[in-house]
């Protein structure tokens with residue numbers, strides 16, 4: 001039987017336990033896991049700020065996780081269907097903050113939403129660092 005390919009997408013900036021868990025659980029849905037790491041330009045257009053770590057650093061970190069078999073840079077949200085076809089993905093897995101938002105690819109592959117790990121996000125970590133940084137010495 002052909003290997004089952006799982007695909008997932010994300011920024012994976014300031015890598016945290018929520019990222020690790022969603023990738024581990026995504027990998028368990030098939031035989032190989034392909035991850036689309038969103039480009040710096042795509043993040044800037046979505047969030048109005050650059051990620052803390054550049055796309056090449058984020059690709060390097062995600063590529064080095066043992067459950068990840070292949071990584072590519074996601075250049076555009078519009079290309080989701082092309083990426084799924086290109087990598088021959090059988091299943092798309094995302095955290096449930098995306099619930100329903102990827103149903104438009106369900107004619108190409110299964111779509112699975114996994115519960116997010118509570119109480120952690122890149123945004124919250126950045127906020128925490130910013131608000132707990134000591135004031136500069138006058």
Ligand code: CTP
Nearest residue numbers: 010011012018022094095116117120121122123
């Ligand atoms: N994710 C998760 N649990 C979390 C945070 C993220 O399962 N606590 C999942 C997301 O649902 C997504 C993947 O991890 O499938 C990548 O999410 P990403 O947007 O990179 O992470 P966030 O921490 O949510 O980043 P931000 O705060 O910048 O939105």
